[in-house]
Amino acid sequence: MTTTEMMTLKTEPFVLNFGPVHPSTHGVYRMRATLDGEVVLDIEPVFGYLHRGVEKLAEERTYTGFIPLTDRLDYISSMSNNLAYCLAVEKLAGIKVPERAEYIRVIIAELQRLVNHFIAVGTFLNDCGAYMTPVVYMLREREKILDLFDMVCGQRLTYNYMRVGGVSQDIPDEFLPALKKLTGTLPRFIEEMEWLIKQNEIFLARTKGVGILSGETAINCSISGPVARGSGIKWDLRKADPYSVYDRFEFDIPTCEAGDCYDRYRIRMEEMRQSLRIIEQAMRDIPSGPVRADVPHLIRPPVGEAYAHIEAPKGELGFYLASDNSIAPYRCHVRPTSLINLTALREMVRGWKVADLIVIFGSIDICLGEVDR
């Protein structure tokens, strides 16, 4: 081929299909990426591979009967989903929760945050190329927390533990000593993990300055949770709009300024430490007493609507309920953290390489059960 012939050769963008079944999509997420060589020009997310019509199913169930389905939204952190839904029903029906139950809820929710961040950081490192070693360490520690959940409700993934007006049963006597033992070892583990990760040059090169999300875009795109806090937005519903008994505990909201993948990872590591702080205080102050208010089997809230939201591990998770004074919700809407956090993905990946696309996507931490519902 002569030089003149080579000069006339043209390149053109092509479309590459990611997923829905691909190890780095964390479920059945699919995106159509338009590439120019190795550079990402644009992506188009395609949802719905796990759509089960949860909101429609809610309209055919009683208020209590819907709790098991909330487990299956964000199945990495089922307890948080239970909690958000129960808070919404309690707000709608005006039910007061006993003190002890509130403390149990806080302990369980913070343990759930630890579990979620273990998985989030572990799989994120998988995406960065540290294949399987870190995630197995994370899963080892997660296992210990799952044992605690097993102790309180007999389940390891779909707990169905929180109930309207409290929790399904009191924690057993051996729970608090076991929790104390675990929280004694976890700070060292987190320290060790961080020490292994943050000195790794490859990890730093892959994440620092990559996939920057500005605070302004984050607010405009309704981003919440660690992703927003990584972009410098000091917004945490546990402080901004305290629910349950979170206003009684002392903890900090970690924020970072750069808004890159590394900051999102750092926020999660720091949040684990803050969760441990909350658990310690809750363990110290937990009162005795009943764990469930007197709630009828079939709840009939007055006509009206209510929205309750919590700071779930991934961000703001909320339930909007409308009641027509029957035993089933007239309308139940889930405010899906994972779906809304994906809004800014398009802007974050433009101009980066295909390999970075995987890292940026992994740093958002989504769960497809919640995206598609």
Place this chain on the structure above:
Amino acid sequence: MTVALSGKEIASQIEEKSPGSVEESSQDSLVVKSDSLLSVAAFLKDNETLKFDYLNYITAVDYFSYFEVVYQLTSLEHNHTVVIKTRCYSRENPAVPSVIGVWQGADFQEREIYDLMGIKFEGHPNMKRIFLWEGFPGHPLRKDYLQ
């Protein structure tokens, strides 16, 4: 604690600026006429004392005689919140203007409502189904949908 602002108070502020755009107001929420939704949205976002820069969620409810689209807004700076609603009375071709130009977070949520409730958001750049496939008969979250 996030303060829930009174719908009546916000309604009077909106009425002062653009009269006739509020349909109804109560303590918890206010209903805006759908043709003035965009100007109200811009006012709520840009006004210095209100500054609703964060859209918590959008959802829609089917009340048979009308569809109600619900928006909850929060100001991260002032830590207050308000619920605004808009209604569309047509069952054949319900449509409301898209707020994606004001809050980009509306993108996927508006598509979801279109998919499951069948309300079109005018001005949305990519108004197509999000979860179900093109050609799916009907909109499942409508109360008259038969499985």
